[in-house]
Amino acid sequence: MKKLLIATALAVFAACGGDFAADREINIISREEGSGTRGAFVEMLGIEVTDADGTRDLTAPQAEIANGTNMVITAVSGNQHAISYISLGTLNNDVRTVNIDGVAATTENVLNGSYPLFRTFELAVQDDLSAAAAEFIDFILSAEGQNIAAERGYITVYPNPPSYTASGESGTVVVVGSTSVAPLMERLIEAFQAVNANITVQMQISGSSAGITAAINGTADIGMTSRPLRETEAEQVNSVHIANDGLVVIVNNDNPLENLTQDEVRRIFIGEIDRWGHFLE
């Protein structure tokens, strides 16, 4: 019995440690519909098409759906043949990135505009914003707020933000929305609370679309979104651009692939290219 167990364990480990096999199918791992990360990704790469019949997301139906960055990284780091995408700010050593059109995915390259894949972090707000919420947004757009974003690896979009002085407002601000924006927002809230003890900022994490909806129907003062507002949404709320976030295409550390063009990424994700052998021999 024991021997059998050991033999099975060995066999499993042997299978795991094998060389990268290029003839295998590409395992696409995508995010759930409605996720800001997916929304931005499919829109930028033309995986989502709009024509006379409406708008369709063409992501291959066999793509595995992971509902969170952690799941994406776990799935790609454990699977030699997987490909997926995450935010640049959440990248770690468990997976490696692929250059897009020959440009490496680094913060500098996103800043200088040579790296093509990035998305915007925006806040959805109503016209009649409460004084406390306006104060918080002033803070986010100030030098202090933007510094926090830069420290966390996000790309700031305003060249010379003004510095911030607390005006002594009080009240409660409810922030709802994107899981991708939440880690940044959490830091912003803490720094803001440190200088503004009279304003309480509460954050609920749900998702980009839920955040925008909450801002529209007034259940939240501020909605966080990691994708641009749709036309119907933009008619009902304003958006405040707070930072950019690079999107990186990731593969397993054993995968020797160095570069993909944007069109190749698109064709992989809609299922047109389904073997690694297309790129590697």
Next chain:
Amino acid sequence: MRLTKFIDMLLFSLTKISAVITMLVLFLIIVYILANGIPHLRPSLFAIQHTADNVSMFPALVSTLIIVLLAMSFAVPLGIFTGIYLVEYTKKGSRLVALIRSTTEFLAGIPSIVYGLFGMLFFVEFLGFGFSVLAGAATLSIMVLPLIIRTTEEALKSVPDGYREGSFALGAGKLRTIFRIVLPSAMPGIFAGIILAIGRIIGESAALIFTAGTIPQIPQNPMQSARTLSVHMWALSGEGHNVGEAYATAVILLVVVFAINALSAFVAKRLTQY
């Protein structure tokens, strides 16, 4: 004859093998949690205030306790009373009993996510509780009610009729018999049900995300949002920043569940002695 011997052997070894598999799997999971979580345990995880840097689980720990207590204060009396009604007060074959029994069984089978959606539609939106500890606890108390009813019922049934008859013969009324004689001897079984229920509440995350929200704070009143340890784990692991801390939270969860189990075993033992 040889065939029956063979079947005997087969069943016997299947039993042994199943027990071994269960044991292995169970220990594997526990070892897995401990191995991944203990290296990440550090004092700052228990800071009073949660920040993005320390990702303290202390507020979540307190919120878990509050939600468990609140939910049990609804569910335990209701569940035990229902059990008493079903076992002590009804005649065999009553329509009403059949109705209650089948609804209880049905309630027990409803997935927690359905409870979550119901809680969101009813407590959060219709009754206007908002994302709050109260909405979460109310939803969970309905969720665990059938478990408590069922175990109470089984425990009461297993009390020999002789106890009841003896008590009646000595002139005790029905209520006195139930509360002084039947209930105490059924206590260990009822406790087992309560423990199972607490376990389910501690382990629940899907239903709470839609009802109690996700704010990592110690709630000042029942109308505020809070997250339990399970929800805390889910929130920590989502974006991939704090996976280690999520495992550390799992270790604490294990300790909490273990402590509750040990405590209940102790209490049950004291009760049976009495």
Next chain:
Amino acid sequence: MRNFQYFREMAMSRIFLGSAMCSVVAILLIMMFLFVGCLPAISEIGAANFLFGENWTPMNTPPSFGILPMILGSVYITVGAIVIGVPIGIFTAVYLAHLCPPNMYALLKPVVNLLAGIPSVVYGFFGMRLIVPIVRDISQILTGGGTGASILAASLLLGIMILPTVISISESAIRAVPVEYYEGSLALGASQTRSLFFVVVPAAKSGIMASVILGIGRAVGETMAVVMVAGNQAVIPTSLFRGARTLTSNIVLEMGYAAELHREALIATAVVLFAFILLVNIVFTRLVRRRERREK
């Protein structure tokens, strides 16, 4: 004095009755709110298109809401979990109740209780890191592809997750069988195993059935763990090694994003889940009742 006592007895019996009615009220409320919540969606999409539609593309314009893939996904994964978890659970319950040495019992019982309290998120991590890679290797060897996040992985994980439920309830059901049954059978010359499996276990049948129903309920209703290991593709599953999306995952994946028709469609998904559980319950109670009648 006697009057007071009578009054107390009456009052308490009313309170007991009232408590008992609570679960009936709860069920009615749940049904009312879910049905009202999903009616707009059903009337707009059409019940047949919703139940038998093969495409789920809620974010497209025009969107398409068909949940047949999720219904099948839930059925396959649940059946898998039951096939794996129920026999092991019942056998282990028999072992715990009758064959287990006391010191072993003192070790195993707390562990089973402990596992009942572990959050499904933790099981999900465990499945994602340990079960999925193993299934992936098997699937790469057998089919030359697959990510491991599949029906098989989900069934294995759920099979494990329902163990504590099945074991605890079956064990107490088996223990509740009067010891005279067992001893009587032994006295008639039956072996220990034979007495257990042909006398004691059948006598505990209704309790064991209840444990299986609860197990099915847990498997069908499990959400957070399944999302992590099942792959979640909203397509009709074609193989054990391919992914599938369950009804529960469909809700938890998209509820955070959903608004209007999409949200109502997700509530309607919950109603289908609800109906599914109802069906399982009815079928099982019928089965048990019919067999009981036949035995009489």
